[in-house]
Amino acid sequence: MKKIITFIGLITACFNVYAQETKVYNITADKVTAQISPTMYGIFFEDINMAADGGVYAELVKNRSFEFNTALAGWQQQQKNGGSGKISVISRSDERPENPHVISVEVTSPTGYFGLSNEGFRGMGIKKGETYSFSVMACKKLKSNTAITVELHSAKGEVIGKAQLTPTATNWQKYNVKFVANYTDSKASLYVWLKGKGSLDLDMISLFPTHTWKNRPAGLRADLVQKLADLKPGFLRFPGGCIVEGRVLANRYQWKKSIGDIDKRENIINRWNTEFDHRPTPDYYQTFGLGFMEYFLTAEDIGASPLPILNCGMACQFNTGQLVPMDQLDPYVQDALDLIEFANGGLDTKWGKLRADLGHPKPFNLKMMGVGNEQWGEQYIERWKIFTKAIKDKYPYIKIISSVGPYAGGKEFDLLNKTFRGLNADILDEHYYNGPKWFLDNAKRYDNYDRKGPKIFAGEYAAQSVTTGSPDNKNNLECALAEAAFMTGLERNADVVTMASYAPLFAHVDAWQWTPDLIWFDNLRSYGTPNYYVQQLYSLNKGTDVVPLLEANEAVSGRDGYYATACLDKNKKELIIKFVNSGANNQPVLFNIAGVKVAGKANVISLGNTNKTIVNSLDKPLAISPISSTINVTGDAVKLTVEPYTFKVIRLKTL
Template sequence: MMAMQSSAQVNINVDVYNKGVVMSPNLYGIFYEDINHAADGGLYAELVRNRSFEDSNTEAVAWNSVGGATMKLVKTGLLNKAQAQALEVGFAGNGKASGINNDGYWGINAVQGRTYKLSFWAKGNLDGKLNVCLGNDKKVVAVTEISDIVTGNWKKYNAEFTCQENQPNSRLWITSEGKGNVVFDVVSLFPPTFNNRENGLRPDLASMLLALHPKFLRFPGGCFVEGQESSENAFHWERTIGPIEERNGHKNVNWGYRTSDGLGFHEYLQMAEDFGAKPLYVVNVGIWHGGFTPLKKIQPWIDEALNALEYANGPVTSKYGALRAKNGHPEPFNIEYLEIGNENNQPEQKNLSDKYYERFKLFKKAILAKYPKMHLIGDVAAWGTDDPRWNNPEKVELVDEHYYRSPAWFARNFNKYDSYPRDGQGIYVGEYAVTQGFGVNGSLDAALGEAIYMMGMEKNSDVVKMASYAPIFANLNDLKWRPDMIQFNSSNVFGTPSYYVQKVMADNVGTRVLNVTMNDPYTKNLMARTVAPEVSKFGFATWGTKASFSFDSFSSENASQISVDAAKPMLEIKGDWKSDGNIVSQTSDKEGCIDIVNADIKSNQYTVKAKARKDGGAEGFILVFNYVDKDNYSWINFGGWGNTQHGLEQVVNGSKMQLATKHGSVKTGKWYDITLKQNGDSIKCWLDNELVFDTKLQQNTALGVFSTASYDEKTGDVIVKVVNTTAEANQTNINLGNYNAKSAKLISLSSLKGTNENSIDNPTNVYPMERSLSPADGIVSLEIPAYSLSIVRIK
């Protein structure tokens, strides 16, 4: 009661009777990409790492010899053309167990009562039996025996065993007390899988996707579609089907590891079917990271796309439809949506683009000639702009927009689609997520920013037809990208607040948009709060490069002059810094090297002048200001991003937020004059005599109350969504006029702090809760908590 009395009154008026546009039935889906070991070591249930011994040409990654056994990679006498290497094991035969073991993906999760399926191919001569078990150095928790390893030809072996105890960090052991040499390939171990599919999915991870009730599944990426270094590292669907021993696998160069392609084209389609989601396939248009096929030679890429569609949609009498039937699925999978390219329509060719519109037109003509009802999606600029557009007369049904921004950006763009034309192409927001100012795993603040943006998409769903958060998965042992809405290790999993926002929003979409007006006197002046700290420091930094700096002067009306001598010693945060008179140099190629002047600036109105010189490396140099601690500061990066642009960034609670960028570079060996003038949140910065930035610092989160409403024609429910990003609870009345409200349910996602997160040890720190409400006289009264998403379903 005390909280309710102290909070401000917010009135949300919902026009129930004048129903607006139809809500898109395909609004929320999922976007899957093999990043952060999302496939091997993640959703794909295979437990053996490097099962085909292809991860390295020089060593058997994740495999270890034990008991005096020997191991060597062999490249002749192989199982088939898909396999480039196998592993020959020399068993010692010294009366003790010798052999090999496999680490799995940072441990194999052995679960009591769970039966595991083992298979492998082998040839050779062994005087004795193989003992196959799960366990660690101290204890075995599951075991089976395999006899008759006496053959000069390849033979497949299968076995099952059941665990007697839990042991989350087990290994797979293959040992023998006998003597001999055996060559192994495609050593595979599967636990029970989602829907008991052969070559299937890890149940706990798949179940979390199923719980989202996705309307579609976009696959297989992302950058994973394009590949890197060569077209061979792109996703080629035909190499990812059939028995696992016939799959080549390929280098997932974009994300730093090899993939087995065990989760292949057929499995993606099966996954979509099991989720009740429409498959949305992304095809390569002959462009990869670092190169492209000339426009005149892209016909093989078009043929590859057409063959994939025939596999998915063709009759069993067709070549690829028959192959689908052979692989266990006679009925068509029915792909309805196809995206032509991934992020391939940037303004500059060097940014993964080459004659995209011409490529799109060729693909479109060929695909619609055979599949005239196919929904085609085109690319627009995926970075470098907040306003991407399709700039070509060639018609396209949907375009794919991508946004990775801060919580404040998403909140400020609540009304982004209000002004979009209603007679043009539809929008598919194929990738969006807070990637700046999100904390460690992904904060509630980040999720609330995304929720506000989703509300903006919903109220404009006559334009925004589809949307999918990205990326989904991250193995905590190999984080290449943060944040990700589902994070896991070999035995546990948790959803971030963003995951729960995706779930409760998708569960409560409605079918018609309702108009909302809101009176919110409390938050009108919140955004006027100054972001810049009153007390801070400044200094210098580098990122993967070497640079030298010379401090010239500091001046302020509200603070005393700072000299270099008075400021010493510097606060070296990271890097190899050396001083020579008034010049300080960073001499390593480490990333994130920072050196801070050890003097407080007791003002946020001042001017700093310095000199900087790039001494070597891929990037330029950085001026640091508003430094409070290692997790809170701002900097201006000159010649960043491979010496292609300048950028102004803020670091808030350890997470970086990009405020402004400008194309530009710096020359090696040249001294540049830097001038920074700060007036509260206003920032001006010059490089020599060029004004590079004239902008303002921003809050990580846009403070306020945001609301939308919809009507569900299937249930008769009115659905009201309210996000409160402020630190104060708000007493709120939802006014429905003379609508006969019988009962109401509140679904709330909130926490004491917007910076709160979930973790593997505390997976439900931020978790949706439900309770009943009692409407009266067409009004639903409730308290909207601080830092919250509230969804009210009114009967």
């Protein structure tokens, strides 16, 4: 009896698979409706979730220059084998206001070791066989004969790497030593031991792996930048959103303080350190080791157009909303003009020469800039007008990104949308953090937008599995598919939508403030979420020209839970179909192709699972990831079945 029931169950399952009526769609491949911008799919970077310090910036030492509000945060006094001494924090604010604190370490015992240890950013990720570069600014006191021993300790306290150096100068000098780790540990720590009676002043205690992105000294974490490069993004927006504004204006991002000598870049508190009660992070600071020069270089490295966002004289309106008086706005405007000169200016200009002096004589070819992040209201409009006039008068080719507020609708959005359209703004920056249903329901959002008005930048979006800002949000398949469905509407309306980027980008698994996020990492590993693979599939299969894909002369945008778009890649001579099945049933589909002839095989990439709540993780990084296959094509029709909860990309050679 059991076998009979099982057999009946199999028959029922098969019936459910094949009984679905085939959906027929028509593609007119010789009728281009829109051209797709090369910048269509890009990256939004913000230093949230320890994305920079403790993340993509490969420095392993936390509070290396003792500039946290608690000067020795991240450090602990240590002694062994009878060593003794004391540590004092010295202020030199008159001499070095941008880096006012150093420490003086006095060894009082003739034997043993005295010093301090650093915990890193939730530990230090150390790899066996990797070479590490330790450096320190040191000043020897007269008659001192004190040597430094550097040790890496595993989480169990074992020494897993060691080196020595001896400061010799009585003025400030930089000392370096390299050594190889003999063990892998994601929660290691650094010990700096002093031996021999005497005293040393120390600053900028630093540790980097030598294998960084492009092996640049004191550079970026290679695996994380590689994940960005693998997206092949059209643009890189930086340095973020709300950190551009700051809680107060004194804590805003100032690009001129983020370039040049590392020890002269002024540290500030990261505005996300106490923003959320559910994830307070009081040790979250910005060293600006990842500054504007590094952002421009990274954009260039990964083939992305740079998109800097600058403060417009307004602090975050979700916090203080502090304003610069209109008659004191000139320095803020000048920062914008100087940044364009820094990026594009010739060697005969002040800021262009500085770019060359920093190692990049060739211009960065900056074409666009954001004025303000997520501002709203009349006070933003009046400041925007001043910025826009000044920039356009001197650099008319620069496209200006303009905020339409933090929401996808409502009075703030309506005011800015109407005003900026009336002022012929270049590009409007729309943000959406909503549930998956919102994204499914709004895939037609741009179908009826004014074709002659400003272009749209879908600047920040992510489906929230619980609710906006909830710590329980997950990067699950359901959310990723909702975003994929919404993006069919972005691509279908590429004559209006010129750029789009998911947000936020990075999150440290032990130090996040906001979820969901595109890429998660710990101190050694990283993984892309299902959302990451949706972004990647769109970017790698962007195409050049949109063509109609219709069902009964209507766009495929939600009927029965299906979403689709089609485009040509004229460079590769291919037709690209993107199809989302957001429902729980298999769906046979037939694409009738007119206007071009296609080859007898198609490449198919599938992203899906029968469990829409599935997520990726450090231990299962590819639980949801693209799977490639090929299918045969008969004549000018493509027939296949799209599984439940699946996003498919079909590529066909055109003849």
